[in-house]
Amino acid sequence: MQANQIFLQLWQGYLADSLTPDEARELLGLMRTPHLFTEEMVKQVLENPPAGNLSAETGDLIFRELIERIEERSRPVRMSLFSRRWAWPAAAAVVLLAGGLIWSIAGRNAGVTLQALEGTKAPDHHGAILTLESGAEVKLDSANSGLIAQQQGSAVTLSNGQLLYKTARTAEGKVSYNKLTTLRGKQFSVLLPDGTVAWLNAASSIRYPTVFTGKERTVEITGEVYMEVAANAAMPFVVKFPLKATGKTGLVQVLGTRFNINAYADAAAVKTTLVQGSVRVVLQKENAGNISGILRPGQQAVIANVKNQPSNTIGIRSDINIQETLAWKENVFNFRNMSLEEVMKELSRWYDLTVIYENGIPRIMFTGELERDLTLKQILEVLKASNVHLRLEKKRQLIITP
Numbered sequence: 335m336q337a338n339q340i341f342l343q344l345w346q347g348y349l350a351d352s353l354t355p356d357e358a359r360e361l362l363g364l365m366r367t368p369h370l371f372t373e374e375m376v377k378q379v380l381e382n383p384p385a386g387n388l389s390a391e392t393g394d395l396i397f398r399e400l401i402e403r404i405e406e407r408s409r410p411v412r413m414s415l416f417s418r419r420w421a422w423p424a425a426a427a428v429v430l431l432a433g434g435l436i437w438s439i440a441g442r443n444a445g446v447t448l449q450a451l452e453g454t455k456a457p458d459h460h461g462a463i464l465t466l467e468s469g470a471e472v473k474l475d476s477a478n479s480g481l482i483a484q485q486q487g488s489a490v491t492l493s494n495g496q497l498l499y500k501t502a503r504t505a506e507g508k509v510s511y512n513k514l515t516t517l518r519g520k521q522f523s524v525l526l527p528d529g530t531v532a533w534l535n536a537a538s539s540i541r542y543p544t545v546f547t548g549k550e551r552t553v554e555i556t557g558e559v560y561m562e563v564a565a566n567a568a569m570p571f572v573v574k575f576p577l578k579a580t581g582k583t584g585l586v587q588v589l590g591t592r593f594n595i596n597a598y599a600d601a602a603a604v605k606t607t608l609v610q611g612s613v614r615v616v617l618q619k620e621n622a623g624n625i626s627g628i629l630r631p632g633q634q635a636v637i638a639n640v641k642n643q644p645s646n647t648i649g650i651r652s653d654i655n656i657q658e659t660l661a662w663k664e665n666v667f668n669f670r671n672m673s674l675e676e677v678m679k680e681l682s683r684w685y686d687l688t689v690i691y692e693n694g695i696p697r698i699m700f701t702g703e704l705e706r707d708l709t710l711k712q713i714l715e716v717l718k719a720s721n722v723h724l725r726l727e728k729k730r731q732l733i734i735t736p
Contacts, residue, residue: 464497561593
């Protein structure tokens with residue numbers, strides 16, 4: 335019997351939920367063969383999902399392979415989201431958002447049309463707070479422009495939604511420091527005095543001098559920041575970031591490069607991803623020598639940030655998708671292989687939510703992308719269609735139930 339005939343026979347057994355463990359493993363191998371998985375099969379599994387009587391391990395492997403195949407078919411469509419309840423055979427959910435329509439593998443009637451949802455226009459997500467050396471705060475948004483301040487030889491202006499520093503002369507006396515902070519649901523960018531550009535994701539900050547002097551250009555960041563550093567071999571650029579859970583500090587040392595740092599306080603790890611150039615990531619230790627690692631383009635340094643678990647190593651990954659890492663800069667959520675907890679951390683920062691788990695965190699995995707200009711109402715409908723049980727209460731509290 336030819337491979338395609340065997341595959342079709344096994345596929346029908348999968349839809350009928352009658353496969354033995356050996357047959358399920360054989361199906362999994364054939365699913366990875368090019369051209370066997372067709373559009374018609376996508377339609378079948380969306381319209382008539384199996385009950386899921388396979389073992390948790392085998393069922394999850396087949397599910398992951400399914401979403402890989404479906405993602406391949408939907409790549410021309412940017413907005414897609416898939417999810418499943420981790421416990422097999424609990425009702426699995428695969429959600430496909432394309433052209434404004436959602437289908438769910440959990441049932442024919444789980445779909446929802448986004449165009450039909452009531453909701454206001456997505457809010458303006460562009461804005462920040464500039465804190466001057468004096469402590470004065472200036473609210474920044476895309477609507478205003480002009481001179482903000484004159485500080486230590488630099489003119490601070492707002493132009494086309496970006497904060498700009500223009501150095502007029504060499505700094506004299508004490509150097510002033512400013513801090514740019516984005517609130518939840520906001521993004522902003524700043525052109526630093528040396529020509530370096532920094533883009534801040536939601537709930538992030540960068541502290542920097544109004545004029546760079548001395549042997550190094552040092553800034554401090556929290557949250558997530560993407561940077562394109564102006565080259566200056568005589569004055570290396572240094573980015574400091576805290577590891578809140580462990581109380582330690584990390585450094586990124588560069589000459590001229592493009593990279594992204596994700597250093598949110600509630601993240602289990604701080605991740606530095608190199609796009610172009612070369613950087614050295616350093617983990618400072620109190621009573622011993624520092625630990626460091628050098629990244630090449632396309633690599634990511636990972637430092638654990640878990641309370642009561644000291645960070646003593648820097649892991650370096652080479653299997654990084656740069657587009658997924660920088661999706662936030664393109665106004666996209668990328669939830670590839672993320673748990674519900676990880677997804678809700680991103681959504682809570684963007685939609686200014688307090689997420690409360692009523693009885694533990696449901697084990698649901700997601701993969702796919704969503705545009706970041708969806709309204710909160712639309713996002714909640716997507717989550718509901720993805721088999722997430724929730725309710726929104728006053729003071730923007732989102733309650734997740736089992």
